[in-house]
Amino acid sequence: MxxxxxxxxxxxxxxxxxxxxxxxxxxxxxxxxxxxxxxxxxxxxxxxxxxxxxxxxxxxxxxxxxxxxxxxxxxxxxxxxxxxxxxxxxxxxxxxxxxxxxxxxxxxxxxxxxxxxxxxxxxxxxxxxxxxxxxxxxxxxxxxxxxxxxxxxxxxxxxxxxxxxxxxxxxxxxxxxxxxxxxxxxxxxxxxxxxxxxxxxxxxxxxxIHENVKRQLLEHDERNTALIFRTLKNTSRIFRNAVAEQVLDLERQEGTTFADLKPLVSGERGKRIYETGDTDDGTFPAGLAIGLIHDIPTCDELVSRMVAEARELIHRRLATMMDKAGNETACVP
The missing domain is CATH 3.20.20.70 (Aldolase class I)
Incomplete structure (x- = not known):
């Protein structure tokens, strides 16, 4: 490619x-x-x-x-x-x-x-x-x-x-x-x-990182992220866990500053999650892509599969939407 x-x-x-x-x-x-x-x-x-x-x-x-x-x-x-x-x-x-x-x-x-x-x-x-x-x-x-x-x-x-x-x-x-x-x-x-x-x-x-973190990404979907620091205009998308909910609760309170949130969101706590597997010990980033994670492959398996499926999508599924003359044809879902 x-x-x-x-x-x-x-x-x-x-x-x-x-x-x-x-x-x-x-x-x-x-x-x-x-x-x-x-x-x-x-x-x-x-x-x-x-x-x-x-x-x-x-x-x-x-x-x-x-x-x-x-x-x-x-x-x-x-x-x-x-x-x-x-x-x-x-x-x-x-x-x-x-x-x-x-x-x-x-x-x-x-x-x-x-x-x-x-x-x-x-x-x-x-x-x-x-x-x-x-x-x-x-x-x-x-x-x-x-x-x-x-x-x-x-x-x-x-x-x-x-x-x-x-x-x-x-x-x-x-x-x-x-x-x-x-x-x-x-x-x-x-x-x-x-x-x-x-x-x-x-x-x-x-x-x-700890297998527990990987399992959390596998077992949850795109609804399981949270946007924190919105009140500070420094938005961050993280995995929605017990600590994320605490941060959100604090942000709903008038006058909350980063100093109030810092004990919950410290980098050391996030690092500890990856080491111990206690996924409610702090916060860690996660994107909406968790809704598309259905297995825990090797990197080689993931990349090879993505490339093969991309070729299939481009050359077969999308190509079938065009006739041989390059004219648009009906596409049936």
């Missing part, structure tokens, strides 16, 4: 595993890359820049295929040495970086000088155009369906992807609500050059 994304990134299939805090580790990234897609490790999952260098070496010991490093740039209570993380990425020889959060422009000169391709995650057309303007090589456009932060515009991918495609010149990934071949084919039809999946890759055998 050749698209502008496969050519830009040097991968076989236009499928990218998005960076996920505490989840984007070497085991998962290598398995995704070995399957012909693009695996991604998450820089800030590692406690220090030096630890990131070790994790990059671990990926290289497991795959010879391209992989990416995610660098999410956000304001934090504890200062993050972003410059040092960038230095490690550049010095490691990694050739693909996924940036997210704030404007990555301060770090682009270093990435460009090292020949690194930069994909920036955006939640709106205007942000995608800004990323293109500052020199990003591609963008990942995240619709309202995505896990984590979908922005404040609440525009789903059925509108957001073609709206972005109509104005962008750089290659674009569609992200949010995609978990199978149908979503991939739809994204390509809407104008994307590939897809970015996070939640679906959490429910794979190689994902380095």
């Amino acid at each position: 050749k698209t502008r994304i496969t050519e830009l990134l040097g991968i076989r299939y236009p499928i990218v595993q998005g960076g996920m805090m505490w989840v984007g580790r070497a085991e998962l990234a290598a398995a995704v890359s070995n399957a012909g897609a693009l695996g991604t490790i998450t820089a800030l999952t590692q406690p220090t820049p030096e630890a990131l260098g070790v994790e990059i070496d671990r990926v290289r010991s497991m795959t010879s295929e391209p992989f990416a490093v995610n660098l999410t740039i956000l304001p934090t209570i504890k200062p993050v040495p972003y410059d040092e993380y960038v230095q490690v990425i550049v010095g490691s020889g990694v050739k693909i970086v996924e940036t997210a959060g704030r404007n990555p422009e301060p770090y682009l000169p270093a990435f460009k000088a090292a020949g690194i391709k930069v994909i920036h995650k955006c939640t709106s057309v205007r942000h995608a155009l800004k990323a293109e303007a500052i020199g990003c090589d591609a963008v990942s456009v995240d619709g309202f369906e995505c896990a984590g932060h979908p922005g404040e515009d609440d525009v789903p991918n059925l509108v957001l992807v073609p709206a972005a495609a109509a104005q962008l010149r750089v290659p674009m990934l569609a992200s949010g609500g995609i978990a199978d071949a149908r979503g991939m084919v739809a994204a390509l039809a809407l104008g994307a050059d590939g897809i970015n999946m996070g939640t679906r890759f959490m429910a794979t055998r190689e994902a380095p």
